[in-house]
Every structure is written in C-alpha cells, then in structure tokens.
Amino acid sequence: MATRLNPGLADELEAYGAEDVSKCFNCGNCSALCVHSEARHVIPRRSMHALQLGAEDKLQGSLEPWLCYYCGECSEQCPKGAEPAETMMSMRRWLTSKYDFTGISRLFYRSWKWELLIIVLAAIATGIGFTLFGMSQGSINNYDGPNAFLPSAKIHVFDWAMAGLLVFLLGMNVARMWRFFTKAGDVRASLSSYLVSLPALPVHFFAQPKYRECDRKRPWAVHLALMLSYVTMLVLVMFFLGELASGPEIDWRVHVFGYLASAGLIGAVLLNLRGRLRRDSPQHTHSHESDWIFLILLLVVATTGVLQHVLHRSGLDAAANVTYVIHLMGVVPMLVLEVPFGKWAHMAYRPLAVYLARVQLHAEAAAAAEAKGAQPLALP
Amino acid sequence: MSARKIGVYVCQCGGNIGDYVDVDRVVEAASKEPGVAVAKTAMFTCSDSTQQEIVADAREQGLDGLVVASCSPKLHTYTFRDVARRADINPFQYTQVNVREQCSWTHTDDHEGATEKALRLVRAGINRTRLTEPLESIVVETTPQSLVVGGGIAGLRAALGLAQIGLSVFLVEKEDRLGGWVSEFKEMYPHGRNGGELVTQLESAVRAHPDITVFTSAELIAKSGSFGNYQATIAIQGERLETIQVQVGSIVVATGFDTYQPADGEFGYGQDGVITIAEFKKLVEASSGPLEYNGRPVKTVAYVYCVGSRQPQYEEGANTYCSRYCCNAATHASLQVNALPGRVHQYHFYRDMRTYGSFELLYAESLEKGSAYVKYPDEEPPTIEKDPQSGRLTVTARDLLSEGEELALDADLVVLVTGMVPRENQGLTKALKLPVGQSGFFNEIHPKLRPVETVVDGVYIAGCCQAPRNSSESVQSGLAAVSQSAAILKRGFAELDPLVATVDLDVCEWCGACQDTCPYDAISQDQHAGKEVAVIAKTACKGCGGCVPVCPVGAIDLQGYTDAQIRSMIDGMLGVGV
Ligand code: SF4
Ligand code: SF4
Numbered sequence A: 001m002a003t004r005l006n007p008g009l010a011d012e013l014e015a016y017g018a019e020d021v022s023k024c025f026n027c028g029n030c031s032a033l034c035v036h037s038e039a040r041h042v043i044p045r046r047s048m049h050a051l052q053l054g055a056e057d058k059l060q061g062s063l064e065p066w067l068c069y070y071c072g073e074c075s076e077q078c079p080k081g082a083e084p085a086e087t088m089m090s091m092r093r094w095l096t097s098k099y100d101f102t103g104i105s106r107l108f109y110r111s112w113k114w115e116l117l118i119i120v121l122a123a124i125a126t127g128i129g130f131t132l133f134g135m136s137q138g139s140i141n142n143y144d145g146p147n148a149f150l151p152s153a154k155i156h157v158f159d160w161a162m163a164g165l166l167v168f169l170l171g172m173n174v175a176r177m178w179r180f181f182t183k184a185g186d187v188r189a190s191l192s193s194y195l196v197s198l199p200a201l202p203v204h205f206f207a208q209p210k211y212r213e214c215d216r217k218r219p220w221a222v223h224l225a226l227m228l229s230y231v232t233m234l235v236l237v238m239f240f241l242g243e244l245a246s247g248p249e250i251d252w253r254v255h256v257f258g259y260l261a262s263a264g265l266i267g268a269v270l271l272n273l274r275g276r277l278r279r280d281s282p283q284h285t286h287s288h289e290s291d292w293i294f295l296i297l298l299l300v301v302a303t304t305g306v307l308q309h310v311l312h313r314s315g316l317d318a319a320a321n322v323t324y325v326i327h328l329m330g331v332v333p334m335l336v337l338e339v340p341f342g343k344w345a346h347m348a349y350r351p352l353a354v355y356l357a358r359v360q361l362h363a364e365a366a367a368a369a370e371a372k373g374a375q376p377l378a379l380p
Numbered sequence B: 001m002s003a004r005k006i007g008v009y010v011c012q013c014g015g016n017i018g019d020y021v022d023v024d025r026v027v028e029a030a031s032k033e034p035g036v037a038v039a040k041t042a043m044f045t046c047s048d049s050t051q052q053e054i055v056a057d058a059r060e061q062g063l064d065g066l067v068v069a070s071c072s073p074k075l076h077t078y079t080f081r082d083v084a085r086r087a088d089i090n091p092f093q094y095t096q097v098n099v100r101e102q103c104s105w106t107h108t109d110d111h112e113g114a115t116e117k118a119l120r121l122v123r124a125g126i127n128r129t130r131l132t133e134p135l136e137s138i139v140v141e142t143t144p145q146s147l148v149v150g151g152g153i154a155g156l157r158a159a160l161g162l163a164q165i166g167l168s169v170f171l172v173e174k175e176d177r178l179g180g181w182v183s184e185f186k187e188m189y190p191h192g193r194n195g196g197e198l199v200t201q202l203e204s205a206v207r208a209h210p211d212i213t214v215f216t217s218a219e220l221i222a223k224s225g226s227f228g229n230y231q232a233t234i235a236i237q238g239e240r241l242e243t244i245q246v247q248v249g250s251i252v253v254a255t256g257f258d259t260y261q262p263a264d265g266e267f268g269y270g271q272d273g274v275i276t277i278a279e280f281k282k283l284v285e286a287s288s289g290p291l292e293y294n295g296r297p298v299k300t301v302a303y304v305y306c307v308g309s310r311q312p313q314y315e316e317g318a319n320t321y322c323s324r325y326c327c328n329a330a331t332h333a334s335l336q337v338n339a340l341p342g343r344v345h346q347y348h349f350y351r352d353m354r355t356y357g358s359f360e361l362l363y364a365e366s367l368e369k370g371s372a373y374v375k376y377p378d379e380e381p382p383t384i385e386k387d388p389q390s391g392r393l394t395v396t397a398r399d400l401l402s403e404g405e406e407l408a409l410d411a412d413l414v415v416l417v418t419g420m421v422p423r424e425n426q427g428l429t430k431a432l433k434l435p436v437g438q439s440g441f442f443n444e445i446h447p448k449l450r451p452v453e454t455v456v457d458g459v460y461i462a463g464c465c466q467a468p469r470n471s472s473e474s475v476q477s478g479l480a481a482v483s484q485s486a487a488i489l490k491r492g493f494a495e496l497d498p499l500v501a502t503v504d505l506d507v508c509e510w511c512g513a514c515q516d517t518c519p520y521d522a523i524s525q526d527q528h529a530g531k532e533v534a535v536i537a538k539t540a541c542k543g544c545g546g547c548v549p550v551c552p553v554g555a556i557d558l559q560g561y562t563d564a565q566i567r568s569m570i571d572g573m574l575g576v577g578v
Helices: A009-014 A029-033 A045-053 A056-060 A073-077 A084-099 A104-110 A112-137 A152-184 A191-196 A200-206 A209-213 A218-239 A241-245 A252-278 A289-313 A317-341 A343-372 B023-031 B048-061 B073-086 B100-104 B111-130 B153-164 B195-208 B277-286 B326-338 B357-368 B426-432 B471-489 B513-517 B563-574
Strands: B006-011 B036-042 B065-070 B094-098 B138-141 B145-149 B168-172 B212-215 B218-226 B229-237 B241-248 B250-253 B257-259 B274-276 B300-307 B345-350 B372-375 B383-386 B393-399 B405-411 B413-418 B420-422 B459-461 B493-496 B501-503 B523-528 B531-536 B556-558
Touching: A009 A045, A009 A084, A029 A045, A029 A073, A045 A056, A045 A084, A045 B372, A056 A084, A056 A152, A073 A084, A084 A104, A084 A152, A084 A343, A104 A112, A104 A317, A112 A289, A112 A317, A152 A218, A152 A241, A152 A317, A152 A343, A191 A343, A200 A209, A200 A218, A200 A343, A209 A218, A218 A241, A218 A252, A241 A252, A252 A289, A289 A317, A289 A343, A317 A343, B006 B023, B006 B048, B006 B111, B023 B036, B023 B111, B036 B048, B048 B073, B065 B073, B065 B111, B073 B094, B094 B100, B094 B111, B100 B111, B111 B563, B145 B153, B145 B241, B145 B471, B153 B168, B153 B195, B153 B212, B153 B250, B153 B471, B168 B218, B168 B229, B195 B212, B218 B426, B250 B426, B250 B471, B274 B277, B277 B326, B277 B413, B300 B326, B300 B393, B300 B405, B326 B345, B326 B357, B326 B413, B345 B393, B372 B393, B393 B413, B459 B471, B501 B531, B513 B523
Parallel strands: B006 B036, B006 B065, B065 B094, B145 B168, B145 B250, B168 B212, B250 B459, B274 B413, B300 B345, B300 B413, B345 B372
Antiparallel strands: B138 B493, B218 B229, B229 B241, B257 B420, B383 B393, B393 B405, B501 B556, B523 B531
C-alpha cells in the first residue's frame, strides 16, 4: 500500500519546534556520523525526509525519533543548517502528543501559555485542597505526631492513588505507541519475541546504555545522575514516606539516600539550566518553552522538598508545613501533567522504543529462520 | 633515383609510440627510401625545439617535401602545415602519417607487428609526398552581408551583433512578429527581469539599426552559390507571396525549438488538472491572488519532471537527451508560486535535479520555501490517476530517498515538466543541406572546438535549434556565430584548401554521372573546345572525392590525392618497389 502523504505535516510540526527541516537536501551527512544510525534505522535522515514529504503514518509509527539522544553532532555538521537534531526533538514532542489520547499533550506543546496556565491552576487547586485537608487533620504547628497537619500515613495513600492514575494514563499512551508502531511497520511479532527482548526494558530505562554510545559522554552522565536521583526519590516517597517524615531524629538508613538524591536532582537541574542559558552545547541551543517549564518545576519540587525537611528538623514546624504544601503544589502537576503528557513521558517511550526495535529484529530473524526451517537466532 | 628532397620525422610521443614501435628501425628504413634526404626521430615532434630543427634542416638541405609520422591528422595537420610554411616547403607537400592511433595504441601486445605496420605506413606517406605538386590555397572574395534565420532572442542578438561590426544584415522570421518564446515570458531567472521587456528592447535596437533589414512572415526557401557568396531566396507572405534574392557571405540559423507536447493520456495529460509547465507558467503569471485553476483553489501542486526528455533508448523515436532547461524552469515556477498569497504545498517528482551552476540556488531556495522533492526511479515514472467519482488526482511514485517506498499524493494540479523538441523545419533543412543529429536538432562540426560551425561552410547554428539550452546560452551561441561570420567576412576574402577535384577537359565527354553524385552541387555542365564538359566550382567542392571513381573515362582527379598518389601509397603499403 502506498503511503498517503499529508502535505500539511511539516507546517504542523513547526509548532513543535521543527523550523528548518525544509532546508534538508538529503545528503545523508547526518546519518553518516550518527552512532545510532544503521542500515535498518537511518537516523536522522529518514525521519527528516519523511517529515518533508508529510509521510504521516510512517512517521507516527516510527521508533527512530526515540532512538536519537540529541547529542547534536548532526546539526553541527549539516551543510544546510537543517537542524536535524532539533527536528528529531520536535518529532518526539509531536509523537508524545500523538500517543496521548486526551489531547492535553498537544495543547501543551502547541501553546506554552496553556501549559503554564493549567500547571498553575493545578498547583493552586492542590494548594487549596491540602490546606483544607490539613486544617481538618490537625494543626499547622504540628509537622508530625498525632496532631500533624499532613499526616504521612494519609499522604502515603494519596501518593499511591496518584501513582495509579499516572500509570493508567501513561499506560494508555504506551499502548497507542505500540499500536502505531505495529501498524505502520506491519510488525507481526510472536509472544516469545516480546518475552525474549524484555530484559532490554529495565536496562534502557535505568542506564540508557545507548545514550552512552554518543561521542559526548557528559550529557549521558548528567542524565544518569538525574535519573537515578529521581528513581531513588520515588522509591523513598512511595515506600519510606513515614521514615522520611518522622522526626525529630534523622533516620540515616533512609535520609542518606534522600540527601544524595536531592543533591543529584538539584545539581543536574542547575547544570541543565545553566547549559540552556549559555547554549553551551547543541543539545542546549534550542530551548522550547516546555523545556523551561519542566526544569523550573523540577527545581521547585526538589528545593522545597529539601527545605521543608530542614525546617522541620530545625523545629520550625509551621514553616515546614507551609513549605510542604508548596512542595505538593509542585509535585502534583509534575506527576499528573508532565509525566504522562509532557517531556517526562520520554522516560517511558525511549526505553520502550529500544525494546520494540529489538522485538522487531527478533521477530524478523525468527521469520527468516522459519523460512529456512531452522531455529530462531538468539539475539546478540 | 628521385630528384626529391624529403624530410621524414618519426615521433616517439614520449613513450606513446616509442615504447611499442621500434622507431630507430623505422627511421633507418625511411632513410633508404628514394628521395628521402633527412630521416630522424624526436621525443616530441610537435615541441618547439623539434619544429625549429625541422625548419633548420629544410633550409640547410633545401627540402621540398615533409613527412611527419606521429599522431592523428585531426590533431596536428595544421601544426605541421605551418612548420612547412616556415621552412619554405609548400604546406600541401607535407603528409601526416598516423603511427600512434594506428600502430602503437592499437597493437600494444605486438611490438613487431606495430613496427612493421609503421614501416609500411611511413613508406606510403613518403610515396605520396614524392608525387605532390606545390598547391596554393583557393582565395575567395566574400560578400560583407549576413542572413539571420529566426527572430527569437538568439537571432535578434546575432543580427544586432553582425550589424554592430559593420556587416549588412537580413533578418528572416517565419512568424508575423519578432521575439520568439522569450517575448512571452514575464519573470525570468536568475535576475528576475521581464522576458517580454528584454526582447522588446532588443527588437527596437534591431529595428532602429540602419544596416538591418527585417522580413517577418518570411522564410528562407533556397540557397545557391558557394562559400562566401551565397544567393539566398526568401519567400515573404504579404498581400501575396513574393520572393526576393539576397547576396550574403554567411548565414546564421537560429530557428529555436518547440515544446514537447505530451500524447493524450501520457502522464494523465488531457485530464482536467494535468497541464504542461508552459501552460502552468502562464497560469502562475496571470495570477495575482491565491492560485486557482478553472475556478478551483489550488492547494497542492505535483510537478513531474523529465516528461518528453531522457526517454529510454529502446523506445521508438525516443528523446533520449536531457532538455536541460526544465529543472530550472520548474523550480523557478515553484518560487513564483511561493510568492503568491496563500500556502501552496508543492511536490517535485524528479529523476535527477539538474539545476546546474548557479541555478542550484533556485533549488535551494525552493527547498527552504517548503517544496518537497521525491526522486523516482528511471525505469518507473510516476503514474497519475483520477478518481472518477471524486475527481481527485493522485500521483503515485516510488521514492528512492525513502528506500523505494511507494508514495501517493492527492494533488489539485499536476504539472508535467515538459522538455524541448526540435522544430519541424524540413524546408530549411533541405534548402541549406544542414546536418541533423540523432535527436533531430542541427549538428555542429565539433561540440568543443567548432561549436557553431556546420559542415556547410559559412552556415552557422545558434540557440535551441542546435540543442536545448536557456536564453543566455542561446545568446552566447548567437554571438559566437557573429564572430565566426566576422572571421570570414571582415577580411574581405577567405582561404580554402586547394584539395579539390579537377576535370581534364580534353578527356571529359560529359555524361553527367559526376554531377549526379556530387552532394554539394559543385559540378555543372559547360562548353569546351566545341564539346560539352563538366566543370567543378572549386569553392563549392569539398574534396570528398565521390566523383572520381564514377567517371567512366577517368577524367577527374583529386588534388593532393591523385590516382597516381593513391596507387603509390598502396604500393608502399604492400612493399612493392618503386
Ligand atoms: S539534515 Fe542536513 S546533514 Fe542530514 S541529510 Fe539533511 S542536509 Fe544532509
Ligand atoms: S533539465 Fe531536468 S527535467 Fe529537464 S530533462 Fe533534464 S533532468 Fe529532466
């Protein structure tokens, strides 16, 4: 079946940050130097061309934008200034909004004003909600104990409820990504292909070994610090919230992780912000409004998290409670809006793309082997 | 023993000849031939020092003939004729023997054979030279007037150029107006100037020039006379048809091209919404608001390149050539579309983008303005289909830049980027005896060295009647034809090689066989000593020799290649003693 072209696609992607794709004349320099490019995945040239043509269905089911880690070398070497790396980034934004069935993502990426407004509204609602909730629970002057303003046991329940919502939303989007992929590539993989490739998922989720293959190692290191800090924090909050909040003694078994993770988060965010302000690398040259919103939100969450803890340890319980509410005002929009609909969704899509690419390879190897009447090949 | 004093020089051409042919043996053998006074070899005979050596030898020894055994006569005939002249040897008593192309290059695996062949060829050359007579160039007086056929941009500019160097010019145009194709263009690339205005300027300069006579609705129907002095017959369609004759020294043919007209159904042509680039250009130039076709808004345009050009060799009557201008014209038209209000999506289905030279900028700009390019495979051109229900036009093609994937585009307008074809010009081709190439365009003598000359002396070709090209290239070739005309007409005379056929009038019995065979109309019937004979106009004769063998009484001989000379050469090659 011929791929039907959508002439308006490139125009549409402009809103997602793809401003220079039309300049590309398909020389392929970018793919010649991209370490992730191979016979099967010609990154980024094929995506550039598909976008120029408006091959929407192909692009929508393509994993290739996710196989790019934005080292930016292609953009530096492109003879036409077509900014392939930034174009790949904008395709990831577009894909995120395509996967999202609610349309929120599309709204966010196409208008930063809407994104900001909704985040602020969510923050205000969260603030009001928790203040009222706190007043019903105890006194603002008590951080913990029987009369605590925000008792950790109850917040814990709230955390899990929120995690459930998040997993649901993200799960729906991931399912759509899978469907687009199998449809566009006409992928028919058996269950065993899916199972055999499964180990790739956690590996690429936690450590991004592909990112490390890029010539520049620093962005990978900073990203790894951010990622590990974030996961650590998540584990602490989800499983050790009581230990984290109770005092006045410091419980080193959990707090040492808390401090390390906070330092990691704040450090990585600051490095990122500084990089974007100075445009110190190709990756930081183009900043979409959503990038700023994301970083600032993360910074607010991390610093208020540390601050409320310090205030509490210093015996300033009222101040600690106020800061805690502010912290939650950041956490809720971040988790409910940014993770399923915004930039953070990539933490699911990227490892998934690596995984699906392997599934496809395996399925094809299996089909080829079957055609020859032999056993499926083991993946390297 | 022969009384001749001939110099023989055997070239080594670096190692080109010397590595395969035993030149010393050739020199040795040549020196023993009767009439040879000097026999030598040289590393490069064409070098300055060897040329001087030849001149010195000739003066010292009083040489009266020269043989150079080196490369092809195409390369160095004129070089060594000139050496002969400087050495006081008659230039037509020099013979070029080709021992490079014919010996060393062809028999690299057989040195002995190559040497033997060289020996024989050199001997033949010496034999021919021995029988040469001193000949003088034929000098013809030329008429300082010129005829330009075709009043398009190339013809107009050539007419003006000829007049500007002081020649009288007759300009003949078939249509009832001057200007040709360019007069219909509005914006042209790369300078953005208006084609119509440019041509109007040129036309007024031509019309204002006192030495140019313009005939419109006129055609050249016959040509007689010989080089430097042609009578051209021009038919003019006025109230009634009249013919006039003009005397000219040179003729510049600039009759232009036609656009390729797709057959019905070829790439969907003939359906509503499928048009040629020429039609599209008119449409775009007539629009001031958003692009519309037949009252419908046009949001998506698909260009299909190479229609009527670069057709596969195996097809009957295929236009295998690249029309060269159309890639530029289509990218330029797409930029004109970009300049109209409203967003139009443009897709270019091409084989190769041949926006050569600075036209690459047109391509780059059209890319940046959002045109998308699809490279279709040579052997699999796009197909265009119309859905009978919805009326939707769909272009389907495989894209080599998407690994051969098949793409389908719904377009509001499909533009066939049609190329150039030669004009139907039978009458003119016959009147001037112009050679036509495989592609149907007029042929030059040599594409690099003699790009506007034809085998008909004094008749030049310029512009698109020779090959597809753009307007500035057409004007360039028009001006090249001007300078070629100047070369023969401004001196007032021209020199021709005397290697022509001559009739022994005492032997001739006039049967007319020679006249029938001459392709150049050089032979006519005349009276001599009370009988009918054939006479040959030496300025019209090209020395082809075609008449020599048909004469039943052997009355005709070719100067420089007489029967006796040819026989002696055969003897030389066979090794028969003289
Ligand atoms: S993005 Fe740049 S380097 Fe890559 S193919 Fe296009 S023009 Fe070439
Ligand atoms: S100029 Fe371009 S469109 Fe025209 S024949 Fe040549 S390659 Fe084809």
